[in-house]
Amino acid sequence: MTLTITSEAAAGIVKIxxxxxxxxxxxxxxxxxxxxxxxxxxxxxxxxxxxxxxxxSAGLRIILFGKQKMGPKVKIYAVAPLAEVRETIRxxxxxxxxxxxxxxxxxxxxx
Amino acid sequence: xxMDERIDLHPTHKxxxxxxxxxxxxxxxxxxxxxxxxxxxxxxxxxxxxTLVLFRRGExxxxxxxxxxxxxxxxxxxxxxxxxxxREETEYGYRMDGPNAPEQGHRFNRAHxxxxxxxxxxxxxxxxxxxxxxSDPFQHRGRLVFDDFxxxxxHPLELPLEDLVIYELHVRSFTSHSSSGVRAPGTFAGLVExxxxxxxxxxxxxxxxxxFEFDEFENSxxxxxxxxxxxxYWGYSTVGFFAPKAGYARTGAxxxxxxxxxxxxREFHRNGIEVxxxxxxxxxxxxxxxxxxxxxxxxxxQTYYMLSPGGHYLNFSGCGNTVNCNNPVVRGMVLDCLRYxxxxxxxxxxxxxxxxxxxxxxxxxxxxxPPLIEQLAFDPVLARCKLVAEAWDPGGLYQVGSFxxxxxxxxxxGKYRDAARKFLKGDLGLVGEMAQRxxxxxxxxxxxGRGAAVSVNFITAHDGFTLxxxxxxxxxxxxxxxxxxxxGANDNESWNCGWExxxxxxxxxxxxxxxxxxxxxLLFVSRGTPMLLxxxxxxxxxxxxxxxxxxxxxxxxxxxxxxxxxxxxxRFARRCIAFRRAHPILRGRAHLRNADYVGSGxxxxxxxxxxxxxxxxxxxxxxxxxxLCGRHTDNGTPEDNTLYAAFNMHWEWLGFELPTPPAGSRWxxxxxxxxxxxxxxxxxxxxxxxxxxxxxxxxxxxVLILIAKAP
Numbered sequence: 001m002t003l004t005i006t007s008e009a010a011a012g013i014v015k016i017x018x019x020x021x022x023x024x025x026x027x028x029x030x031x032x033x034x035x036x037x038x039x040x041x042x043x044x045x046x047x048x049x050x051x052x053x054x055x056x057s058a059g060l061r062i063i064l065f066g067k068q069k070m071g072p073k074v075k076i077y078a079v080a081p082l083a084e085v086r087e088t089i090r091x092x093x094x095x096x097x098x099x100x101x102x103x104x105x106x107x108x109x110x111x
Numbered sequence: 112x113x114m115d116e117r118i119d120l121h122p123t124h125k126x127x128x129x130x131x132x133x134x135x136x137x138x139x140x141x142x143x144x145x146x147x148x149x150x151x152x153x154x155x156x157x158x159x160x161x162t163l164v165l166f167r168r169g170e171x172x173x174x175x176x177x178x179x180x181x182x183x184x185x186x187x188x189x190x191x192x193x194x195x196x197x198r199e200e201t202e203y204g205y206r207m208d209g210p211n212a213p214e215q216g217h218r219f220n221r222a223h224x225x226x227x228x229x230x231x232x233x234x235x236x237x238x239x240x241x242x243x244x245x246s247d248p249f250q251h252r253g254r255l256v257f258d259d260f261x262x263x264x265x266h267p268l269e270l271p272l273e274d275l276v277i278y279e280l281h282v283r284s285f286t287s288h289s290s291s292g293v294r295a296p297g298t299f300a301g302l303v304e305x306x307x308x309x310x311x312x313x314x315x316x317x318x319x320x321x322x323f324e325f326d327e328f329e330n331s332x333x334x335x336x337x338x339x340x341x342x343x344y345w346g347y348s349t350v351g352f353f354a355p356k357a358g359y360a361r362t363g364a365x366x367x368x369x370x371x372x373x374x375x376x377r378e379f380h381r382n383g384i385e386v387x388x389x390x391x392x393x394x395x396x397x398x399x400x401x402x403x404x405x406x407x408x409x410x411x412x413q414t415y416y417m418l419s420p421g422g423h424y425l426n427f428s429g430c431g432n433t434v435n436c437n438n439p440v441v442r443g444m445v446l447d448c449l450r451y452x453x454x455x456x457x458x459x460x461x462x463x464x465x466x467x468x469x470x471x472x473x474x475x476x477x478x479x480x481p482p483l484i485e486q487l488a489f490d491p492v493l494a495r496c497k498l499v500a501e502a503w504d505p506g507g508l509y510q511v512g513s514f515x516x517x518x519x520x521x522x523x524x525g526k527y528r529d530a531a532r533k534f535l536k537g538d539l540g541l542v543g544e545m546a547q548r549x550x551x552x553x554x555x556x557x558x559x560g561r562g563a564a565v566s567v568n569f570i571t572a573h574d575g576f577t578l579x580x581x582x583x584x585x586x587x588x589x590x591x592x593x594x595x596x597x598x599g600a601n602d603n604e605s606w607n608c609g610w611e612x613x614x615x616x617x618x619x620x621x622x623x624x625x626x627x628x629x630x631x632x633l634l635f636v637s638r639g640t641p642m643l644l645x646x647x648x649x650x651x652x653x654x655x656x657x658x659x660x661x662x663x664x665x666x667x668x669x670x671x672x673x674x675x676x677x678x679x680x681x682r683f684a685r686r687c688i689a690f691r692r693a694h695p696i697l698r699g700r701a702h703l704r705n706a707d708y709v710g711s712g713x714x715x716x717x718x719x720x721x722x723x724x725x726x727x728x729x730x731x732x733x734x735x736x737x738x739l740c741g742r743h744t745d746n747g748t749p750e751d752n753t754l755y756a757a758f759n760m761h762w763e764w765l766g767f768e769l770p771t772p773p774a775g776s777r778w779x780x781x782x783x784x785x786x787x788x789x790x791x792x793x794x795x796x797x798x799x800x801x802x803x804x805x806x807x808x809x810x811x812x813x814v815l816i817l818i819a820k821a822p
Contacts, residue, residue, distance in 0.1 A: 024199035057257065057367050058199055064261055091300040091360075092367045093374025097261060 002026070007033050012043035013109060019051035022059035030059060034066040042074060044109055047098070050080035060094045067097040079104050120146050122194050127175040133183045134190030139447070140229030140353065141255055143198060149255060152190040153205055153227060154440060155411045157217055160208040161189045164224050164249075168200045168234065171247045173224075176206070199366060202234055202252035203227065207410055214422045216413035218404065224249040226351060226406040228415075228444060231256040231451075232366060233324040233351045239283070239297065239358035240342070240663065243328055251326070251350050251405055254366055258455065260373045267459045268385050269495050270315060272521060273564035273700045276635075276688055277387065277642040278314035279572055281345065281667065282322060282359050285645060290671040295361040299368070299375040306382050312648060312681075313688035316385040318462055320573055321346035322372070323388075324354040327663075329396055334593045341593060341661040345573065347464060348396040348430065350405060352448045355456075376457050385459035387497060388452065392434055392445055393468040393504065399424045399431035414440055417475055425475050427468050427506035436469045442483045445469075450492040460497025462523070467500075467508040470515060477508055481515055488517035499523065499567055512555030521565040523572070524552055524639065531570050532581065532604035535630055537760045537812070540730045545758075546718065549737065551638035553702040562700045566639035570630050571647055574600070576657045578647035581605045582626040583612060588655030591666065599658030612655060624650075624676055625812060628683050628784040628791065629758070632814040635687040636697055636756050645669065648684035650677045679788040686792040690781055690816070693795040695748035696739045708743070713753070713773065715743035723770040733761040738770050741819070752776075753819040759809040766808050772819035778804055779818050785810035 003026040004019040014037040076098040122130030134150045142150045165175040179189040209219030230253035286293045286301035293301040325346040357363035360371040407415035417425040417433040424432040452458045470481035502514040502522045527548045534541040547554040551563025585607045589599045608622045646669045703716040718726035719736035735758045741751035779798035
């Protein structure tokens, strides 16, 4: 299963859409996008996860890497993760690194 | 290549389709290097050769086998760096060549793929109770871990030992019952959801029964009468010392058990609760000559195990083999292991199962100055970890009070347990010994300069009856274990209160509740470090089974559906713990001197009986009362209230004359186990004034605890 990544940045907000399977083999692609985002630097990073079916440990660790690289002032949002992905993030304790949103909520993200 | 690239991370060889180079001998184990290559390092003194065996996750056939070239071995260490591995999907083991000569202690067999003793993640049993594929030649599979957990500002709590209230807990049992209400029953994540309960109970240290990787299917069998599958449920049989039990993690199947367990530790710490691990270094899951070759046996049998001159396993553990803990290499492994848990998992302390074995030499003889125990005591990384010994072993070494402590080690005080049980059920001749036990057992520890807190006081633990069963059964009822009731201890010092087992008799049930409360009251007013067994505060029963090591069922699981009587016990336990934590005079680090050394006019502890200031130390007494002067707190804690506790373990009502409380204060009632609930105990600060300040009657088998404060 492949991973599709698209990314856009506007007004300090980086939106990264992930679709398919994120695993150790393709995690470096995700890491490159996170590194690009960190270089801006943004005010927020929004991960649009509605079409991400699987995220392995390596994928979760990229989020953690991004959080540590960008610092506590840059919020990372996980929008519409599937239940399985959301649960894996929660159980492994990575939920402290990001904020879950059911939909893209501009009033929260762009505030 | 640019100048800032590391030349030592470039391959020099090709083998089995992989780029490799000579590895770094230390640290042992598999280490992910900067850039993503993996360093594999393994010790074997007696092997003649070794091969790294690589698998894709869960597959029975290796995708690569890479023999260690001669130039990759330094001394007795085989080390290799492999490039281009998928760190999530790779599992690894070793084949070791060498003599197969059991009479000389060697059991090398190239046919076996062996688990790395230093594996930090282990697959093969990563989903609890999932039936193994027994045809798989590699049952326990080393995996790679990432060391990037976000601890934030977490660190071990370093609470003073004397302030701890330890709660012994089995991870799976605590939340497996459907009544637990957690989203991930039986797992580390499930336990996180129960932290608020533990916080409200008031405990500030959990002692987790084994969480190192073990095989729940070891010696599994079907109980012929019930058809139930009996397992190695408790896990006192280690497969890998460096890996958390993956089957205890909801995310274990994804290889994220380390993250889940670290999250658990972090959450405990956020709630002011320390985490102590019950560690089993005395034996391994490989058993005796008939056991499987999982790891140590095939890597270097003669180094890792105590052997007879004929190469047979010495069995001081009662489990088939004995780890050769005082071999310097094995000692190093134990030290590396504990340092790893302390540093990488922020573990606060360790309780050592059958710790006396750690003091035996390679031939089994007890040592006067055992190097492993000394080394652990002085290790800089472990310097602030609690070290608690189960100071005995099945080989007959019993060291309660004499375990080599080096100023660091505490002990499970088995003598406290035995004396308390006998005293509580009204045995004669116990008053003198109980006076020692409630003071933190100075008779055992003071002469060696050891304080009161080193005495870990307990009345029940995982081995033996629960507290409810202690007062519901005269005898063990272990038939469900399928061993003809031959397993488990026979010297339980229990009393069934008039009927063997469960009953509807309200009088017997009321007496049992009171006995439980008496035990809780005794435990929490005793100096030393109290330990409560999971569920004893809920009146949990194991139906008289005193050795439930094999049951993954409600016999072990905490049932969170509480009836009124269980609520009553829970409330009593909470208040006893709150009382202890509110009163530093109960938690002194030093031993009491039985003298007034602050000029308060009262000794730090004074002894009483049915008459004030006249304790009955005779062999026919069943009464003990003592008063703790609140001005004798130690360790920098502020002045406390003066407290009085009276234990009438006779079956008859007795009148007690009370000592006069300090000037300006009057006696108030914290607890009276004979009083109907909820007047049996009071929250700290709300204790009611005692009507008659001079005399009080205590019902048979009851405990009274008073606090002196201004009216």
